[in-house]
Amino acid sequence: MVSNIFFKQIKGLIKKTITIKKKKRVETMIEFLYGIQYIMILVILHQTTKSIQPHVIYGTTFNQSSLTTPMLIPFISFDNNSKLIIDRLTAEEPMYHFVEYENEQDLTELFINSDSSLSTNGSTITSIPIFTGVMFNEISLESSVFNYSLVSADIFSDLDSGYSLQLELDLLQSFTELKSGLVMNQNISVIEFPYESSFFNINTVLFIIYLPLFFMYSLQQLIMLIVTEKKERIKEAMKVMGLSEGAYWLSNIIVQITMNLILTILMEIIAYSTGIFTKTNPLMIFIMFLIFSLSLIGIAFLLATFIENPKTAGGVSSIFLLFGISVSAFYQFYIKSRVPSLKYLIFLLSPAAFGEFLNQLSTLESNNLPVTWSSNEFLIPLAFMVLDFILYSLISWYSIQFYQSEYGSSKSFFYFLKSSSSSSSSSSNNDEEKKSIINYQFNNNNEIIDNIGINIKNLKKEFKNSLDNNNNKNNNIIAVDNLTLEIKKDQIFALLGKNGAGKSTTIGMLTGLIPPSSGDATILGMSMTHQMDDIRKHIGLCSQENRLYQQLTCAEHIELFSRIKGLEEEDIPQQVLTSLEEVGLLDQRDQTSTVLSGGQKRRLCLAIAFIGNPDVVFLDECSSGLDVYARHQIWKLLEKKKVGKTIILTTHFMEEAEALAETIAIMTKGKLNCQGSVLELKSKFGLGYNLILTFDNSIGSSSSSSTSSPSGLKKITGIEKPFEKFLFEHFPDCLPMPTNRDLILANREDLELSYSLTQQDNADLSKFFSSLEQLEGEFHIKRISLQMKTLEEIFLKISEDQ
Numbered sequence: 085m086v087s088n089i090f091f092k093q094i095k096g097l098i099k100k101t102i103t104i105k106k107k108k109r110v111e112t113m114i115e116f117l118y119g120i121q122y123i124m125i126l127v128i129l130h131q132t133t134k135s136i137q138p139h140v141i142y143g144t145t146f147n148q149s150s151l152t153t154p155m156l157i158p159f160i161s162f163d164n165n166s167k168l169i170i171d172r173l174t175a176e177e178p179m180y181h182f183v184e185y186e187n188e189q190d191l192t193e194l195f196i197n198s199d200s201s202l203s204t205n206g207s208t209i210t211s212i213p214i215f216t217g218v219m220f221n222e223i224s225l226e227s228s229v230f231n232y233s234l235v236s237a238d239i240f241s242d243l244d245s246g247y248s249l250q251l252e253l254d255l256l257q258s259f260t261e262l263k264s265g266l267v268m269n270q271n272i273s274v275i276e277f278p279y280e281s282s283f284f285n286i287n288t289v290l291f292i293i294y295l296p297l298f299f300m301y302s303l304q305q306l307i308m309l310i311v312t313e314k315k316e317r318i319k320e321a322m323k324v325m326g327l328s329e330g331a332y333w334l335s336n337i338i339v340q341i342t343m344n345l346i347l348t349i350l351m352e353i354i355a356y357s358t359g360i361f362t363k364t365n366p367l368m369i370f371i372m373f374l375i376f377s378l379s380l381i382g383i384a385f386l387l388a389t390f391i392e393n394p395k396t397a398g399g400v401s402s403i404f405l406l407f408g409i410s411v412s413a414f415y416q417f418y419i420k421s422r423v424p425s426l427k428y429l430i431f432l433l434s435p436a437a438f439g440e441f442l443n444q445l446s447t448l449e450s451n452n453l454p455v456t457w458s459s460n461e462f463l464i465p466l467a468f469m470v471l472d473f474i475l476y477s478l479i480s481w482y483s484i485q486f487y488q489s490e491y492g493s494s495k496s497f498f499y500f501l502k503s504s505s506s507s508s509s510s511s512s513n514n515d516e517e518k519k520s521i522i523n524y525q526f527n528n529n530n531e532i533i534d535n536i537g538i539n540i541k542n543l544k545k546e547f548k549n550s551l552d553n554n555n556n557k558n559n560n561i562i563a564v565d566n567l568t569l570e571i572k573k574d575q576i577f578a579l580l581g582k583n584g585a586g587k588s589t590t591i592g593m594l595t596g597l598i599p600p601s602s603g604d605a606t607i608l609g610m611s612m613t614h615q616m617d618d619i620r621k622h623i624g625l626c627s628q629e630n631r632l633y634q635q636l637t638c639a640e641h642i643e644l645f646s647r648i649k650g651l652e653e654e655d656i657p658q659q660v661l662t663s664l665e666e667v668g669l670l671d672q673r674d675q676t677s678t679v680l681s682g683g684q685k686r687r688l689c690l691a692i693a694f695i696g697n698p699d700v701v702f703l704d705e706c707s708s709g710l711d712v713y714a715r716h717q718i719w720k721l722l723e724k725k726k727v728g729k730t731i732i733l734t735t736h737f738m739e740e741a742e743a744l745a746e747t748i749a750i751m752t753k754g755k756l757n758c759q760g761s762v763l764e765l766k767s768k769f770g771l772g773y774n775l776i777l778t779f780d781n782s783i784g785s786s787s788s789s790s791t792s793s794p795s796g797l798k799k800i801t802g803i804e805k806p807f808e809k810f811l812f813e814h815f816p817d818c819l820p821m822p823t824n825r826d827l828i829l830a831n832r833e834d835l836e837l838s839y840s841l842t843q844q845d846n847a848d849l850s851k852f853f854s855s856l857e858q859l860e861g862e863f864h865i866k867r868i869s870l871q872m873k874t875l876e877e878i879f880l881k882i883s884e885d886q
Contacts, residue, residue, distance in 0.1 A: 089650035090331050096647025097335035100636065101309075105339075107635045111305065118301035119347050120354070122294045127358045129290055155216075156181050157251070158191055162220035165262065169223075172258040180254075182218075191217050191235065216251060223259070230259045287446040292416060292439045296409050298351060299344060299377050303405060304398040306340050307384040311397040314388070317597075321631040324595045325695075326621045327648050329484070333477075337381055344377035363454035364445060368462065372441055375469045379434035380405070382476030389483045408435030416443050427464075432475070437468040536606075537700055537730030538571040538594065543603035545589050545754075563589040565754035566603065571747070576722060576731045578745035580738075582883060586754040587734045588628060591702050594732075595625050608699055624693035624701040628708075630685040632677040638664055638688055639673040642695065649696030663691040666721055668714065682709040690718065700730045707740060719744055738876035748875070750882055757882055765878050772842045773849075775811075775818075778867040779804060779835040804837055807863040814852045815841055834866065840873075 105112045159182055161167055170182045185191045195217070217235035232255065234248065257268050313319040319332065348370055355361045361369060383404060391397040415430050416439055431437040444461035448454060455462055544567070546560040564586040571577045581587050592598035594605060596616040605612040607619045632641060642660045651659055664670045667687035677685060690706050703722075707715045715737070722731065722744055735741055741748055742762050749759040758765060766772060804824075811818060821838040849870075856868070 089326075090328055092647045092650050092653075093327055093331035094335045094338070096644050097332060098339055099647075100633070100640070100644050101335065101339045103640060104309075104633065104635045115302050115305055115343065116347060116350070119298040120350060122297050123351050123354050126290055126294045127354065127360060130287065130358070130360050154179050154181060156183065157216060157218060158183050158185050158194055159218040160185055160188060160191060160220060162223050165223040165225060166220040168262055169220075169255065169258040172261065173254055176258075177254060180251075188219060191219070195235070216248060218251075218255070225263045228263065230256070287450055288416070288443055289413070291442040291446040292413050293409055295373075295442055296376070296405065296412070296435045296438055298347065298373070299380050300402060300405055302340065302343055302347065302377075303380045303384055303401050306336065306381065307388050307391075307397045307401045308394040310336065310384065310388040311391055311394045315392060315394065316631060317627075317629065318631045318633065320597055321625065321627065322645070322648055324597065324620055324623065324625045325645055325648050325692075326650070329481075333385065333481075336385075337378075340381050340384075341374070341378060345374060348373045348377070361445075361449060363449060363452055365454065365457075368455060368457065369445070372438070372462070372466065372469075375466060375473075376434060376438045379438075379469045379473045379476065382473040382480070383434070385480035386476045386483070389480050405435060408433045409439070412436040412439030415439070431465065431468040432472060434469050434472040437465040437472065441465040535573050536570055537573040538569075538605060538607050538732070540567055540569040540571075540590075540594075540605040541603060543567040543590070543593060543605055544601045545586075545593060545598065546601045562754050564593070564600075567751075567754070567756055569749060569756060569759070571730055571732060573730050574726065574728060575746040576726050576733055576744045578741035578748045579732060579734045579751065580741055580748060580879060581751035585751040587751060588704055589754075590751075591625075591627075591704050591732065591734065595623065595702055596620065622699045624695065624698035626686075626689045626693040626701075626703045626706045628704045630677070630682075630689055632685060632688065634678045635676060637674050637676050638669050638680070641677070641688060641692060645692045645695045649698075651696060659695065663695060666694075667691045668717060683711060683714055686710060687714065687718070690721075694725055698729070701725075701732070703731060703733045705734055705736065707735060707737060715740065738874060738879055742875040750879065752882065762875055765875070766873060769878055769881055772873060773840075774821075774871045774873060775839045775841055776867075776869045776871065777807070777837055777839075777865055779807075779837070780864045780866050804835065807865070810856070810859065810863070811839060814848070814855070817842055 157180055159166075159170060161170075161184055167184075170184075173180055174182060185194065219233045219235065220231075221233060222229055222231040234252070260266075261268055319327075322332070323329070351373065352361075352366055352369060355369075356366065384401060387401055387404065388397060391400060411430060411433055412435050415427065415436055419426055419430070427436075427440065431440070441455075441461055444459065445455055543564055544562070545564040546562050549559045549561055567586070567590060579587050579590065589598060593600045594607065594612060596612070596619070600613065608622055610619050612619065636644070639660050642663050643656055646656045646659050660673070661670070664673050667690055669684060669687055669691065672680060672684060677688065680688065686706060686709050690703070693701055693703065693706075707718055710718065719740065722733075725731070733741065733745060745762075747759065747761060748765060750757045750765075758768065760768065808820070819840045821840060824837045856863075856865075860868075
């Protein structure tokens with residue numbers, strides 16, 4: 085059942101996003117064209133630079149004239165002939181500086197310990213590099229044997245091999261001249277094979293910079309949509325109605341991947357038709373671009389968690405992508421040749437991993453070669469981009485749980501530890517807390533009270549004082565102060581209070597929009613702090629704000645929330661008709677929320693709150709902005725809907741609470757002040773009726789003398805005097821209204837006076853009116869009306885007392 089609702093929610097969210105994109109045609113077209121423009125720029129640059137070819141370079145020639153640097157040559161002599169050879173070489177080539185050593189061990193130590201200078205015969209030869217050592221093994225002029233070994237020094241290991249060849253040639257020449265007595269003139273030249281010059285491949289730069297920008301605008305649109313839904317609290321409203329967090333993110337991934345898939349196909353069509361790509365398998369490029377776009381979706385999720393403003397989110401996402409491209413270029417053109425192992429850290433930025441593939445792609449395509457499936461430059465970036473997406477998504481998911489955004493609630497930083505420990509070490513504490521709440525739902529006879537819909541116990545919410553720079557908890561603002569309350573099923577419960585009394589904060593905690601500082605509540609027997617996800621499957625919410633999509637019509641809103649609530653697809657059309665008809669919006673079913681009046685928006689939010697027939701409905705000032713007729717229509721709807729439900733209503737219209745609510749609670753300064761029915765509250769605060777009488781003043785006395793009433797107040801004599809005496813005999817504690825004196829002094833023909841009666845038994849009232857009926861003519865009374873005092877008067881009295 086859960087999985088079925090999960091997929092229905094995904095379907096509803098996907099349809100919602102597609103509908104919005106269809107209605108925002110300009111932005112959707114730009115999303116495609118913005119990426120295409122980078123491909124077109126790449127095509128133009130590729131076409132204008134592809135004729136630049138590397139030229140052929142013939143290698144440098146080495147000969148004896150190339151010996152321009154003095155070289156120190158240590159040697160080990162074999163016999164006198166070897167010294168004759170050395171003398172002949174020194175005379176013919178002044179660049180050679182030979183130094184004799186006794187044995188091979190001394191020669192080895194020279195190479196190990198010596199620097200570029202060497203001391204001999206008390207003199208120092210400075211700044212002459214040690215070149216190659218010569219060990220003469222056997223020399224025989226008679227047998228033409230010339231056996232020697234060369235020992236190469238590290239300092240010349242990277243130099244041209246022509247130096248070593250020249251020394252060997254000179255040694256052989258000296259031996260030959262010594263044996264034959266002839267002067268020989270030999271020379272050697274070393275010429276490299278011709279090769280193509282290395283050149284800077286412009287495509288490498290273009291690919292690394294332009295191709296990652298292909299998805300930049302779609303990244304901006306995605307993150308702005310997510311942040312907008314968070315800022316306008318639409319996402320939280322959907323979560324209150326039962327939306328799964330996973331369904332929300334998965335729907336965004338599906339829609340964005342679909343958009344990116346279309347973009348990638350368009351890119352490949354252009355790239356292959358213009359010759360940017362020719363050899364590499366199109367499927368490989370398709371996979372790499374799609375996986376890169378998936379990693380960017382992960383980046384959007386991550387950044388959206390910490391950013392509250394949509395425009396800021398769009399800008400930050402662009403900066404992040406450009407930063408990733410910069411790191412990619414820096415790695416390819418500088419770090420890679422020096423510290424290649426850094427790639428395992430740098431590739432955690434998906435643009436850098438993507439850049440590795442693009443670098444290989446540009447290099448091989450420039451040489452008419454394909455990137456192979458087994459290439460590390462394909463497999464490693466692919467693996468890292470998949471890893472990056474998983475990493476970004478996990479960080480996002482975790483951050484959503486603990487990050488205290490301005491919009492929505494949060495958990496502890498170590499919530500996963502608490503979650504696991506609740507089943508082990510902390511389970512006893514949680515069980516005790518739950519048990520204390522459950523016990524609160526038993527009556528004195530220890531019988532379960534099964535008609536309790538919501539049971540609140542010691543609920544508290546503190547907010548940090550923004551003016552307190554010292555973070556002193558004693559200066560925190562207490563919005564709700566240890567609220568304890570029972571709300572029964574099958575009734576409308578009105579929660580009243582002045583602005584700032586804590587009504588909306590209480591509803592926010594009960595619906596999971598605001599985390600409580602302490603305390604708990606059970607809704608339908610489920611703990612608010614431990615089972616909010618389960619609770620939300622059974623509740624509806626009409627919040628103070630109109631949390632609606634600007635682009636969706638009334639009908640589309642009902643369809644969306646119907647799928648979130650898990651309604652069957654065939655039942656949704658009827659739900660649309662029923663919901664809109666109940667709130668009088670059937671004629672506006674195809675109107676977007678932007679053209680609706682404030683009152684119509686409130687009615688649409690009210691219709692959404694009752695979708696799916698929830699067991700508990702929270703209505704936070706649902707009738708604000710409605711005209712009198714519409715308000716009364718809503719009253720009739722609530723009376724009809726309350727059967728089988730617990731409805732919590734907050735309102736500033738006292739007559740609305742008096743007309744609808746079976747139970748009323750009044751909050752002041754975050755605390756529960758009083759609770760009961762209207763009659764109970766009136767009785768508690770000594771409020772009962774207003775007695776209003778109209779006297780025929782044209783035949784009454786005009787005396788201005790005064791007497792005292794039994795209540796001790798001064799009364800002006802006149803036509804009202806006999807009546808007041810009669811009234812005080814029946815109701816000694818009644819009070820004349822303050823306006824009476826001014827009305828008497830006005831001396832009008834019809835004198836209308838009002839008196840306040842405390843709550844009286846019906847028998848007392850019947851006896852009073854029976855007596856008054858017999859004396860009506862004597863008191864010159866023209867009209868009598870008895871009005872029950874209003875809830876507003878109770879509210880004002882409580883407010884004044886506070």
